[in-house]
Structures are given as C-alpha cells and as structure tokens.
Amino acid sequence: xxxxxxxxxxxxxxxxxxxxxxxxxCTAQQYDWGRVGSNSTVAxxxxxxxxxxxxxxxxxxxxxxxxxxxxxxxxxxxxxxxxVSLK
Numbered sequence: 001x002x003x004x005x006x007x008x009x010x011x012x013x014x015x016x017x018x019x020x021x022x023x024x025x026c027t028a029q030q031y032d033w034g035r036v037g038s039n040s041t042v043a044x045x046x047x048x049x050x051x052x053x054x055x056x057x058x059x060x061x062x063x064x065x066x067x068x069x070x071x072x073x074x075x076x077x078x079x080x081x082x083x084v085s086l087k
C-alpha cells in the first residue's frame with residue numbers, strides 16, 4: 001500500500017480504479033445458537049447486501065463473515081459486476 005507523509009495526510013486524492021470503494025459479498029454463517037430467520041440481524045444484513053440471498057425463516061443465522069477464511073470467503077465486486085475473492 002501507499003503511505004502518505006504526515007504533511008500530505010488529509011489531502012484529497014483523485015478516485016481511481018485502484019482506490020475506489022467496492023462492494024463486498026460476505027458469508028452468513030449458520031450455527032444453532034444464531035437467531036432464526038428474519039429475527040436475525042445477520043440475515044437482514046446479508047439480504048441487504050446480496051439481492052440473490054433469501055432469508056430462510058427456519059434457519060439460524062449467527063455470524064456475518066468478512067475476510068478470507070476458507071469456510072466463508074468474501075467476494076469483491078470489480079468492473080462489470082465481476083466478483084473475485086479477496087484472497
């Protein structure tokens with residue numbers, strides 16, 4: 001990554017394809033101790049970020065994983081809605 005000298009911190013930099021904020025698609029983990037269906041904040045958060053995700057009202061949703069864990073790899077959206085893993 002690029003580090004800025006203290007005198008340059010806080011200055012506006014142009015947005016480029018390298019530093020633009022991009023959407024993540026994260027994994028909703030299902031464990032017995034999670035809240036069930038629409039009562040789960042995890043399920044609501046996943047549904048808000050993924051239009052293809054449907055909340056199952058009989059499923060417990062426990063954790064929303066962001067990162068590179070093999071059991072819950074996040075995907076980042078790049079140009080043309082292509083998704084690539086964070087790894």
